[in-house]
Amino acid sequence: MVEERRPQGDASRDxxxxxxxxxxxxxxxPDGSPLAEREVEVAQTRHAFGFGSTGFELIPHANxxxxxxxxxxxxxxxxDTATLPFYRGxxxxxxxxxxTERIRTAARWFADRGVRLKGHPxxxxxxxxxxxxxxxxxAAWEETLHRIRREVGDFRGLIGSWDVVNExxxxxxxxxxxxxxxxxxxxxxxxxxxxxxxREAFAAARETDPGATLLLNDFDLSSAYECLIEGxxxxxxxxxxxxxxxxxxxxxxxxxxxxxxxxxxxxYGLPLHLTENTxxxxxxxxxxxxxxxxxxxxxxxxxxEGEARQADELERHYRSLWAHPAVQSITYWxxxxxxxxxxxPGGFLRADGSRKPAHDALRSLVxxxxxxxxxRMRTDAEGVIRVSGxxxxxxxxxxxxxxxxxxxxxxTDAALAPLTLR
Amino acid sequence: MVEERRPQGDASRDxxxxxxxxxxxxxxxPDGSPLAEREVEVAQTRHAFGFGSTGFELIPHANxxxxxxxxxxxxxxxxDTATLPFYRGxxxxxxxxxxTERIRTAARWFADRGVRLKGHPxxxxxxxxxxxxxxxxxAAWEETLHRIRREVGDFRGLIGSWDVVNExxxxxxxxxxxxxxxxxxxxxxxxxxxxxxxREAFAAARETDPGATLLLNDFDLSSAYECLIEGxxxxxxxxxxxxxxxxxxxxxxxxxxxxxxxxxxxxYGLPLHLTENTxxxxxxxxxxxxxxxxxxxxxxxxxxEGEARQADELERHYRSLWAHPAVQSITYWxxxxxxxxxxxPGGFLRADGSRKPAHDALRSLVxxxxxxxxxRMRTDAEGVIRVSGxxxxxxxxxxxxxxxxxxxxxxTDAALAPLTLR
Numbered sequence: 061m062v063e064e065r066r067p068q069g070d071a072s073r074d075x076x077x078x079x080x081x082x083x084x085x086x087x088x089x090p091d092g093s094p095l096a097e098r099e100v101e102v103a104q105t106r107h108a109f110g111f112g113s114t115g116f117e118l119i120p121h122a123n124x125x126x127x128x129x130x131x132x133x134x135x136x137x138x139x140d141t142a143t144l145p146f147y148r149g150x151x152x153x154x155x156x157x158x159x160t161e162r163i164r165t166a167a168r169w170f171a172d173r174g175v176r177l178k179g180h181p182x183x184x185x186x187x188x189x190x191x192x193x194x195x196x197x198x199a200a201w202e203e204t205l206h207r208i209r210r211e212v213g214d215f216r217g218l219i220g221s222w223d224v225v226n227e228x229x230x231x232x233x234x235x236x237x238x239x240x241x242x243x244x245x246x247x248x249x250x251x252x253x254x255x256x257x258x259r260e261a262f263a264a265a266r267e268t269d270p271g272a273t274l275l276l277n278d279f280d281l282s283s284a285y286e287c288l289i290e291g292x293x294x295x296x297x298x299x300x301x302x303x304x305x306x307x308x309x310x311x312x313x314x315x316x317x318x319x320x321x322x323x324x325x326x327x328y329g330l331p332l333h334l335t336e337n338t339x340x341x342x343x344x345x346x347x348x349x350x351x352x353x354x355x356x357x358x359x360x361x362x363x364x365e366g367e368a369r370q371a372d373e374l375e376r377h378y379r380s381l382w383a384h385p386a387v388q389s390i391t392y393w394x395x396x397x398x399x400x401x402x403x404x405p406g407g408f409l410r411a412d413g414s415r416k417p418a419h420d421a422l423r424s425l426v427x428x429x430x431x432x433x434x435x436r437m438r439t440d441a442e443g444v445i446r447v448s449g450x451x452x453x454x455x456x457x458x459x460x461x462x463x464x465x466x467x468x469x470x471x472t473d474a475a476l477a478p479l480t481l482r
Numbered sequence: 483m484v485e486e487r488r489p490q491g492d493a494s495r496d497x498x499x500x501x502x503x504x505x506x507x508x509x510x511x512p513d514g515s516p517l518a519e520r521e522v523e524v525a526q527t528r529h530a531f532g533f534g535s536t537g538f539e540l541i542p543h544a545n546x547x548x549x550x551x552x553x554x555x556x557x558x559x560x561x562d563t564a565t566l567p568f569y570r571g572x573x574x575x576x577x578x579x580x581x582t583e584r585i586r587t588a589a590r591w592f593a594d595r596g597v598r599l600k601g602h603p604x605x606x607x608x609x610x611x612x613x614x615x616x617x618x619x620x621a622a623w624e625e626t627l628h629r630i631r632r633e634v635g636d637f638r639g640l641i642g643s644w645d646v647v648n649e650x651x652x653x654x655x656x657x658x659x660x661x662x663x664x665x666x667x668x669x670x671x672x673x674x675x676x677x678x679x680x681r682e683a684f685a686a687a688r689e690t691d692p693g694a695t696l697l698l699n700d701f702d703l704s705s706a707y708e709c710l711i712e713g714x715x716x717x718x719x720x721x722x723x724x725x726x727x728x729x730x731x732x733x734x735x736x737x738x739x740x741x742x743x744x745x746x747x748x749x750y751g752l753p754l755h756l757t758e759n760t761x762x763x764x765x766x767x768x769x770x771x772x773x774x775x776x777x778x779x780x781x782x783x784x785x786x787e788g789e790a791r792q793a794d795e796l797e798r799h800y801r802s803l804w805a806h807p808a809v810q811s812i813t814y815w816x817x818x819x820x821x822x823x824x825x826x827p828g829g830f831l832r833a834d835g836s837r838k839p840a841h842d843a844l845r846s847l848v849x850x851x852x853x854x855x856x857x858r859m860r861t862d863a864e865g866v867i868r869v870s871g872x873x874x875x876x877x878x879x880x881x882x883x884x885x886x887x888x889x890x891x892x893x894t895d896a897a898l899a900p901l902t903l904r
Binding site: 062063064197198201229230232233247248250251252253254255256280282283284285286287288290291292293294295324327 | 484485486619620623651652654655669670672673674675676677678702704705706707708709710712713714715716717746749
């Protein structure tokens, strides 16, 4: 039976039932008796939706190499999901000497603050380890599978999701090498084919951490990515979520184009992660640049007009994606202009650390309109309260005791067992 | 074992061993005795390589609807392979009334003249049959499989190869409908996915004519087509040859870019057919046009300078592709400017029927430099001759008797049995 899927994109600001739920809870004291007719305070502690950013900027702080407490506060004020860097050339510049400890310390720092983690990327042709260039292809591929198993194993329990293969569409035909030397990953991809490469990489990650969320991630959102995904799915390669990069250095696409793109990828029935989002608060990159890496002006300032535009576009971008049921997370590509990719003013903080309007704009959605701030409620004679809010984690407090719960599904749900405050 | 393939492209004008062979033949008379010390004449009758064009223009002539003998002579003077039209909307404008007989008459006309035939296309979203628009998708797909079986069956023995699915890369996302009504094929492709659609279409064609050469054909030569092909091959879908369209209304790409593209597709180990080649003898289409159909000026004349350029580029184009071992055929997209696609001056004949320099340029290769014209040879005491030439069909004549043979492989080959002239 051939069934037509309807587009799901809808940029309206109306209530989105797929994002919220109501939970009927019976609260009990430590002795099991109902907390009847009591004042309690309920507050959301985290979104089910991932509001992410790169965590790169806080690695020195987490490792005690510098004090970036203000940056950390601004970061934690809007984000709950961090992407940590595993670029092979940086992570293991000398073969056999991975910088595992420094990244693990950062991962623990985030995890201690309730932040979910993603590792990026395990297989990519860029930021290569030059010591792999001259290896025979078999050995280079073995080294790659080895690093997948090593990293996924070393971070099991800390990092819950991985960009296993990054930019596979261009991988076998990539030639824009900064040093002019063909990288081993592209040569392996060309020789093996994309699908066997992805299948083996995912298998290595899956067997090392069967509980991890494994992503394919790409910036090429054309039919090429569709064709690759269709080939993988028809081959039975299990992909847990599709990563869609939307660096918008050349300008915001607008809700309509963005949702049309999201609809094209939503038709595979997989969760979508908008993995790399950038909106500039300065001049836009010229439209004729194809590889964004080819444009890196000496100075690229953030401007007042640019910052107003960025805040406006940011809100529209997040609202439109929040409205689409297939989107599970949005990861912004860097909170600060200091050290930003390409030197572009895409952060929510200026290079001097001060906040741009974009920070407030996002905060007012993520910790405002879409968030249940601490709210007083009163239980009934059976200790029952009804909590409505966006899907995510919550905490209820009464008289010095507390309990955690989650609103996991849209619609109204009743918790089966009483929730005991301790 | 991961093995690297080397690029095979080579645009040099040197001898290309993959295109030629030598056959050692022992000639015998009807009684089996050797034709010793005899003068014979050997001549090539057809290339193994397909030098093709559309056969559309000769359908009225073949059906006796008009006299186009001069056009036919010019066509047969350079081509040996014809593409015949099976566009659903034209072929079956009213459901159940296919124009089989008219096309079959044309197919027989070509076949009687030693011309190989290809049918184009069996599944495509353009030139749709509007009566399919409103059908439920299941029914539209059944209708499509039915037409595949019907056409492949009706032309079995006449048409040896088929563009089974045309432009699958864009198929599910195609929206540039001339009448604004979404076509059924794109909707089926979107709902089923490209790979199941192609698998089922090829299976229907294959089971109807197991001996036919079945092609996938596309104009999108980006990584998208690579990804689609890799998905199909990994899924075990057998494709006999890959069709690559190279309409060059916006200018000749040059040997280097062309061979780099051919190399990308040659790595799948499948024969390549350059299925739709156009080089203009007039002004070029502006480079910013994306869908070529969007540019159709009122008048688009062939010019003397344009004709000189076209002839030069045509020779370079054919020479470079002839040099690449994976290329098995080149089909030019229309011999005459009269009624050409988009009204573009891409033919070898002007609209008034006179020949442009391109016709001579191609003829001097195909029936000149790469061709064994009638050549006198002398057999030795055992009746042996050695014939060297490009791969293809040949004829030997002596004293009113004749026999056919073929040079099928590169290198030197010896025919096992004597060749009997009758």
